[in-house]
Amino acid sequence: MKSVPLNAFxxxxxxxxxxxxxxxxSRVPAVIYGGASKPRNLELLxxxxxxLIHHTASDNILVDLAVDKASHLALVQEIQHHPLNGKVxxxxxxxxxxxxxxxxxxxxxxxxxxxxxxxxxxxxxxxxHKLKVRALPKDLPEQLIxxxxxxxxxxxIHLGEIKAPAGVEILGDKKTTVVSVKAPRxxxxxVAEAAPAAAGDVEMTKEKKEEGAEGAAPAKAGDKxxxxxxxxxxxxPAGDKxxxxPAGxx
Numbered sequence: 001m002k003s004v005p006l007n008a009f010x011x012x013x014x015x016x017x018x019x020x021x022x023x024x025x026s027r028v029p030a031v032i033y034g035g036a037s038k039p040r041n042l043e044l045l046x047x048x049x050x051x052l053i054h055h056t057a058s059d060n061i062l063v064d065l066a067v068d069k070a071s072h073l074a075l076v077q078e079i080q081h082h083p084l085n086g087k088v089x090x091x092x093x094x095x096x097x098x099x100x101x102x103x104x105x106x107x108x109x110x111x112x113x114x115x116x117x118x119x120x121x122x123x124x125x126x127x128x129h130k131l132k133v134r135a136l137p138k139d140l141p142e143q144l145i146x147x148x149x150x151x152x153x154x155x156x157i158h159l160g161e162i163k164a165p166a167g168v169e170i171l172g173d174k175k176t177t178v179v180s181v182k183a184p185r186x187x188x189x190x191v192a193e194a195a196p197a198a199a200g201d202v203e204m205t206k207e208k209k210e211e212g213a214e215g216a217a218p219a220k221a222g223d224k225x226x227x228x229x230x231x232x233x234x235x236x237p238a239g240d241k242x243x244x245x246p247a248g249x250x
Contacts, residue, residue: 001058001137003137006044007045009042010040011030022043023046030043035096060142063076072095073137074093074094102135106140120181125179125182127177135169139168162178
């Protein structure tokens with residue numbers, strides 16, 4: 001990764017009112033830490049910083065920070081933005097050594113059309129979007145490119161299969177899946193999974209209705225059971241011969 005020159009100035013206004021005044025003068029407060037020196041408060045030109053951010057595609061930015069005619073090699077550790085207008089509020093720099101390896105997270109991008117998608121009707125799944133790498137600052141990649149052209153249906157590319165650039169070590173479990181091609185789920189499978197749930201809902205509704213019918217008129221102690229509707233024999237009192245006589249007989 002090539003370092004980008006950036007000018008910085010010692011910051012004397014540290015309190016809240018001072019920082020507000022600093023931003024009003026088109027400057028951004030910053031801090032640099034790490035290395036042999038103590039943390040230092042800095043200020044940057046807003047326009048110069050915004051140009052740097054807009055023209056850098058990578059999440060990792062290596063700068064050659066010029067402060068009081070001295071040069072400091074540093075990585076942009078964090079950039080704080082205003083939640084409404086998006087303007088930069090503060091920047092943290094981590095000073096590094098050109099001869100010591102550093103560990104950062106690097107974006108992973110894919111190239112090509114997987115054969116499992118093109119001819120097999122599969123779906124490309126990007127499982128990991130960033131990988132942890134270790135390298136000297138000058139060897140840090142802006143991103144890692146994974147060619148998925150030969151990736152077949154139900155196959156995966158694992159961490160250990162990704163070729164790292166020269167001088168770069170990819171950290172992590174080598175068996176971890178980074179990209180895969182999965183077969184689309186058939187409509188029959190979706191319907192089959194949904195059917196048991198629907199049947200269960202119907203059964204619950206039926207049970208509730210039965211409970212409601214039984215509990216609508218609870219029987220009191222000593223009451224006789226109500227006769228079933230339309231049952232003539234059940235409706236007739238015991239021993240009543242006339243009621244039991246066939247219909248039409250005088």
